[in-house]
Amino acid sequence: MTELKNIERELSRFRARLVAAAAFVLFGFSLLGARLIYLQVYKHDELQTQAENNRIAVVPVTPNRGLIVDRNGVVLANNYSAYTLEITPAKLQADLEQTIDALAELVRIEPRDRKRFKRLQEEAKNFESLPIRTKLSDEEVARFTAQRFRFPGVDIKARLFRHYPYGELASHVLGYIGRINQAEKQAMEDWDEEVLANYRGTDYIGKLGVEQSYERELHGITGVEEVETSAGGRAMRRLKSTPSTPGNTVRLSVDIKLQELVEKLYGDRRGALVAIDPRSGELLAFVSKPTFDPNLFVDGIDADSWKDLNESIDKPLLNRALRGGYAPGSTYKPYMALAALALGKRTPQQTIYDPGYFWFGNHKFRDDKEGGHGSVDMYKSIVQSCDTYYYMLANDLGVDTMAQQMAPFGFGQITGIDIEGELRGILPSTDWKRRAYRRADQQKWYAGETISLGIGQGYNTFTPLQMGQAMATLAGGGQRFKPHLVKEVIDVVNGQRRPVAAQPLPPVPIKPEHLTVVRNAMVGVNIEGTGATAFRGAGYVSGGKTGTAQVVGIKADEKYSASKVAEHLRDHALYIAFAPADEPRIAVALIVENAGFGAQSAAPIARRVFDYMLQGLYPVDEDIAAVQQGTATAPLKPPRRVDDAVAAAAASAVAVSTTAVTPAKAASR
Secondary structure, eight states, X not given: OOOOOOHHHXXXXXXXXXXXXXXXXXXXXXXXXXXXXXXXXXXXXXXXXXXXXXXXXXXXXXXXXXXXXXXXXXXXXXXXXXXEEEEOGGGOSSOHHHHHHHHHTTSOOOHHHHHHHHHHHHHSOTTSOEEEXXXXXXXXXXXXXXXXXXXXXXXXXXXXXXXXTTXXXXXXXXXXXXXXXXXXXXXXXXXXXXXXXXXXXXXXXXXXXXXXXXXXXXXXXXXXXXXXXXXXXXXXXXXXXXXXXXXXXXXXXXXXXXXXXXXXXXXXXXXXXXXXXXXXXXXXXXEEESOOOGGGGTTOOOHHHHHXXXXXXXXXXXXXXXXXXXXXXXXXXXXXXXXXXXXXXXOTTOOEEEOSEEEETTEEEEOSSTTOOEEEOHHHHHHTTOHHHXXXXXXXXXXXXXXXXXXGGTTTSOOOOSSXXXXXXXXXXXXXXXXXXXXXXXXXXXXXXXXXXXXTOTTOBBOHHHHHHHHHHHHTTTOEEOOBSEEEEEOTTTOOEEEOOOOEEOOOOOOHHHHHHHHHHHHHHHHHSXXXXXXXXOSSOOEEEEEXXXXXXXXXXXXXXXXXXXXXXXXEEEEXXXXXXXXXXXXXXXXXXXXXXXXXXXXXXXXXXXXXXHHOEEOOHHHHHHHHTTOOSSOSSOOEEHHHHHHHHHHHHHHHHTTOOOOOOOOOO
16 A cells, blocks of 8 residues: 655655754854954954064064273174074974984084084073084085975074184183073073063073173174065065164273283293282283183084083183182281281381291291291391291281281182172181081181291182282272273264273271381392392382292191192292382282292293383293293393284284184292
8 A cells, every 4th residue: 555645744844954954054154254243343453463473573683792802902802794504493394313414415514513402402492493503604505505495494594603813812801602501591581671672582692701791781782673474484575674783892901912921921831810900900911821712612612622621630711810719828928017017016127036947836837948037027027038927927916817907908808800700718717717617626726727827828718819909909008999801881882981980999008107118028029039030120110029839738847849749739839019119000919830939930920011011021932931931030032112022923923824724838938
């Protein structure tokens, strides 16, 4: 039997489904329309801004770093532009090592480049652009550009590189720049927002020396470029730009010719020299030997070079003038004499008898001169450097009184020099010892420890900078200034000069009659005493004091012999001096490590510094070599005028450039 369909019912159902489908479609289009109205009308301005931002990239333009020049305008740090090959790991579509291997077929990539890149990768974030090769040649740039499509995430960028044209010269003064590491990035988060914004796009900052301390002056003002980009993120055209402003020029108080002379005089020896103008605190020379080449750090130092510098027994990275801790030896005696006069413990005419030793308890403190100096007054104690005189004086004064008298001269105090990292040193006292040690038996001050302090030994530990400032204070009659390396900052835009004004410190109250006694004795040192040989024939009158400081102690019944001691354990040679004696314009303090007697190894260096500064004289090469070997006293041959020496050096440099091409104890005297 055939079933008959209800046509009307089927049509009714179909119509219902059709209406439902139409209603659903209409509802869907209504949602789309509402969303369209919302986006096109209500969100129009916001989305237009976002679209514009996606189309326009704001790119920071890093400024040229400011120049560093010496007091005479000689450029010590400048910049040059070069191409770098950089990889952004987050944008790579292939394995990193495979990408580097493929790049090595186009440009030279050495193992040290790979090591440096890995180190940078550890310090940086994955989306940062990191250099795999720097200073590409034009040929290498062309080869990569032709194959760039093969290397997404790899690009060539033009970057500015810092350059130190004199290499190792004055490296501890200048410091260097290097890539910003993670610790520095975190520290920068605490900077003022305006300052931090100025470092957008900056990858390098000053790390040491003037580069670090005057970073804000040298950095400049970052500019911006608005660049239209494609959907793929490639720059299409520049819309507008605000140029960057180069950093300011920092002019040092250092005379680079004097600095170079001193570094030559040291040769391969270790040590430090500080030369100060006692009238202002300006540092005329600030030497630490050995030095290092700051150019090694500019684009990331390689592992081998870092190992050589960091593990060297000579410690070339140590700024000895700023952070070297040394016993001052007999250079301490003039200040001890001033303390004795100020406290009435001695008069200039008062004498002691020196048999060649001083007994304290059951310990025999020996004088350097066997048999002693006989009858010794204050003048003779300084001129002939009598240890026994100062053993007795130290015993009379006591450790705390000595500390109170020495602190105003700057011993064991932060000087406030305008570079970072200064070491405080040790000016011993009973309070210092309580704070320095944990055990009760170590904290106790024993009377026998006081005796050797009188000749600048024992716990006394000062930096050459502190010794230099103390010498400048004595030379200046008690007037003190904060030492500084920068003379002025020159605005690169308007040429305005902002001098670094001399900053007077509380003076040391020295009576003129006491000052005259000590200064006359120091003049006597260079005329008839331990410094006389080095200053024979000088065309000016100067004052000084030689010193020799123990590195390791010897037994009371033994006599010191340098030949029986390892080179790094031999006595240090020291010297302090000022000139001219009547109106001092320069004060120096220097140390030559493990070189023995100050009269033989240190005083000759000071003599040539004074010859240069006061008479414009420059030693001949044979004389420099003799000073380096510790065999020179007074100049071996008449020195040249400075201008003649500079001309000769320039001629020599020209000749070289035509043949070579380089890339863009009780002993205390």
